[in-house]
Amino acid sequence: MTATVAYDEVEVGTELPAQSFPVTRATLVQYAGASGDFNPIHWNEKFARSVGLPxxxxxxxxTMASAARVVTDWVGDPGAVVDYGVRFTKPVVVPNDDEGALIEVTAKVAVKLDDNLVRVDLVAMSAGQKVLGMSRAVVRLA
Amino acid sequence: MALDQSFVGRSYPPTPAYEVGREKIREFAEAIGDPNPAYTDPEAAKAFGHPDVIAPPTFAFAITYKAAGLVIADPELGLDYSRVVHGDQKFAYTRPVRAGDRLTVTSTIETVKSLAGNDILDVRGEVHDESGEHVVTAWTKLVARAADPAQDGDV
Incomplete structure (x- = not known):
């Protein structure tokens, strides 16, 4: 795998370029179709409220795919990701309006491992709340 | 509605092969709004050392979650699917999923427990290609929320 970021050029604390990802109801319908996840909590507010969601x-x-982009856009080759995990700490609430929600992702190098691997820790926020916790990717650098 | 503890350690037979298509990867990449050419342009993927276009890192979930669905829907387990949210998700990759792969998933229930009225289920999905080589392992934590709704988590 060919990353474009050199291991020797990053340090613990190196920040990856932050990104923000807008999400509307249309985004969720498209994602439902492409992923095959048609759970109605992602497109039917009557159903969502009936199971206690706002x-x-x-x-x-x-959200996990959006956060990954901060890492894959940084390294170039998405195949450089060898390990990726998140905890879903709060839901990203998507109102039925033109603006929807915004997922804001920051990331930095947390640990330099052996074998040109680094661990990147990510934070994803939406509406002022942390929506991903314990979010970590291990990537192989050049 | 405690879950049946005897399910811990239970493995399910490998799923029929899922064939990964270039256009399915393109559709998925468009749905997550990701223009990385490694997902759509075979030449760009080859420049990175891949034999064909690769799938975004989270693509494998679509395959493993479908396989886990067989576990979740098992009536003997007793999980209330209408209250299920996604707690954690983790992947460990031997290599990226790519177009042309024919992938099977073997699901194993790692944990079954109840915590503060929530039912918690950890499922591991091992994904192998047609030659039997490991591609990716996905760990999925599902939480069936107690009837009094919590704010945490989503699917």
């Missing part, structure tokens, strides 16, 4: 919420896996 409104329609984004697929956790959409």
């Amino acid at each position: 409104d329609v919420i984004a697929h956790g896996m959409f």
